[in-house]
Amino acid sequence: MLKAVIFDMDGVLVDSEPQHARAAVLALQSLGYQVTIDYCYGFIGSTTIHMLETMIKDYNISLSSAELYEVYKETLNNLIKTEGYEPIPYTKDLILDLYHNGIKLAIASSSTIKEITAVAEAFGIKEYFTKLISGTTVSHPKPAPDIFLKAAKELGVNPDECIIVEDSYNGVCAANSAGMPVIGFVNEHSGNQDLSSASYLIEGFDEINTKYIKTIYLHTLNLPVTITETNRLIIKELTVDDIPALYQIYQNEEVKKYIPGISDTLEEEIEKHKSYIKSVYHFYGYGLWGIFDKNSGELMGKCGFTNSIINGKEVIEMGYMLDYCKWGCGYATECLHSILRYAYDNLNIKDIISVINTSNNRSIKTAERVGMKLDQIIIKDGEEYAIYTIHTSEESLS
Numbered sequence: 001m002l003k004a005v006i007f008d009m010d011g012v013l014v015d016s017e018p019q020h021a022r023a024a025v026l027a028l029q030s031l032g033y034q035v036t037i038d039y040c041y042g043f044i045g046s047t048t049i050h051m052l053e054t055m056i057k058d059y060n061i062s063l064s065s066a067e068l069y070e071v072y073k074e075t076l077n078n079l080i081k082t083e084g085y086e087p088i089p090y091t092k093d094l095i096l097d098l099y100h101n102g103i104k105l106a107i108a109s110s111s112t113i114k115e116i117t118a119v120a121e122a123f124g125i126k127e128y129f130t131k132l133i134s135g136t137t138v139s140h141p142k143p144a145p146d147i148f149l150k151a152a153k154e155l156g157v158n159p160d161e162c163i164i165v166e167d168s169y170n171g172v173c174a175a176n177s178a179g180m181p182v183i184g185f186v187n188e189h190s191g192n193q194d195l196s197s198a199s200y201l202i203e204g205f206d207e208i209n210t211k212y213i214k215t216i217y218l219h220t221l222n223l224p225v226t227i228t229e230t231n232r233l234i235i236k237e238l239t240v241d242d243i244p245a246l247y248q249i250y251q252n253e254e255v256k257k258y259i260p261g262i263s264d265t266l267e268e269e270i271e272k273h274k275s276y277i278k279s280v281y282h283f284y285g286y287g288l289w290g291i292f293d294k295n296s297g298e299l300m301g302k303c304g305f306t307n308s309i310i311n312g313k314e315v316i317e318m319g320y321m322l323d324y325c326k327w328g329c330g331y332a333t334e335c336l337h338s339i340l341r342y343a344y345d346n347l348n349i350k351d352i353i354s355v356i357n358t359s360n361n362r363s364i365k366t367a368e369r370v371g372m373k374l375d376q377i378i379i380k381d382g383e384e385y386a387i388y389t390i391h392t393s394e395e396s397l398s
Contacts, residue, residue, distance in 0.1 A: 002217045003161040005098055006151050006180075007091075008045070009109035011167035011190040014119050015086040017044055018189050023076035024051065030071065033059050041191030045170025047110040047141040048072065087123050088187070090205035094213075099128040101210040108151040108164075110135035110142060131155055142170040145178035152178075163217045169194045181220035183213075211346070219282050227289050227304075228342045230334050235342075237281050238290040238302065243270050245299040246290070252324045258360045259321050286347055291322070291335050300326050303335050305343065310353065310387065311378070316343075318352050320366075327362070336370045337397075344392040351391055358384040371396050 011017040021040035028035050035055070043051035052068045055061060061068060098105060105128055109116050113134040120126035131154045138146035152159050164175040164182040167190045175182035176197055184198030185205075195201055199220040202208060218225050224237035238246065247266050249255060264272065280287040288304040303320035310317075318339070320332055343349040354372060356363045364386060372388035379385075390396060 003157045004104040004155045006106045006108050006164050008166045008171050009107050011187045013091050019079050027072040027075040045142045045168030047135045050141050094205050097209050104155045105129045106131040106151045108133040108147045143173035145174050148178040172198045228338045230338045234292045234294050235289050243273050249323045254324045258357045315353050318354050332366045333369045354388045356386045358386050
């Protein structure tokens with residue numbers, strides 16, 4: 001269960017990486033040493049002291065790390081006074097959403113605690129963070145896992161109950177070493193960072209919320225995401241363990257009348273579903289989900305959305321299948337109402353179709369009950385099918 005989100009600061013909450021890199025270049029230039037901006041970007045995610053100690057060795061600088069730090073700090077402060085702090089857009093919205101959903105928050109940054117506090121106070125977010133952790137307080141900086149393990153310990157959670165948000169190669173490596181899922185934020189101002197080992201990559205925070213973070217967390221741990229709930233049903237992603245029960249539902253002759261049967265063996269279906277989890281659930285964020293009884297947990301069928309092509313046009317198709325013994329109880333209408341609302345609220349899917357055999361009166365009535373309208377009749381594999389459509393809106397879903 002996700003209990004905490006740990007944010008890096010520089011490059012994630014504040015767009016400060018260019019300032020830090022330029023400050024290092026200017027500080028060394030003032031001492032007569034020429035370094036490139038790309039060289040300085042290589043230290044993103046690590047502590048300033050580690051960067052300066054490495055520079056002293058690489059360039060044979062005749063200053064102590066403490067002395068060089070004073071030169072660097074003065075240069076950086078001058079840049080900040082001139083340019084100010086630049087917050088990453090929408091991060092505060094995410095922080096507030098996580099906080100109000102009961103998620104513990106921490107900043108784990110290679111900056112000093114004074115710098116972390118100054119940024120958190122300047123952006124008005126300090127009150128939402130339970131802990132502020134500086135990389136200067138641990139034995140080994142990123143890419144070592146020390147800072148994230150310390151953050152988890154001080155938050156009172158296990159490492160596998162956290163997710164990290166990072167923009168640097170060093171930070172992603174540290175999260176992986178700590179055994180924590182990590183979201184890599186592709187910040188163009190953080191240099192050419194290799195974030196390929198992150199659990200997920202994002203390019204901004206404008207559409208990121210608590211539900212999205214929880215979905216990434218569950219997918220990283222190969223756990224099913226609950227999509228939506230009704231009074232009687234839970235709609236959630238199917239796991240490999242659900243396939244035998246689903247396979248059994250498909251064996252009923254009434255179920256197979258309008259739905260293609262399964263020609264593969266159970267073992268083959270299980271292997272196919274392992275791939276489906278990664279290529280559909282994790283990639284698209286939707287697919288065909290399981291319908292479960294809310295009280296008993298029994299698998300009753302499946303429903304959801306698939307990408308289809310009708311008359312040469314790409315469309316989103318809604319479908320469902322219920323165990324024969326559950327027919328006539330209103331479950332289909334209940335689950336379709338719920339997933340249509342989910343598609344509108346969470347997937348930004350507005351136009352949805354259903355393809356129904358014209359002799360399947362039950363499904364036609366269900367489509368009409370959830371607000372779908374007959375659009376056209378097509379011939380497919382020698383049989384007649386009705387195309388029902390709906391444009392989701394507050395009005396159509398009310």
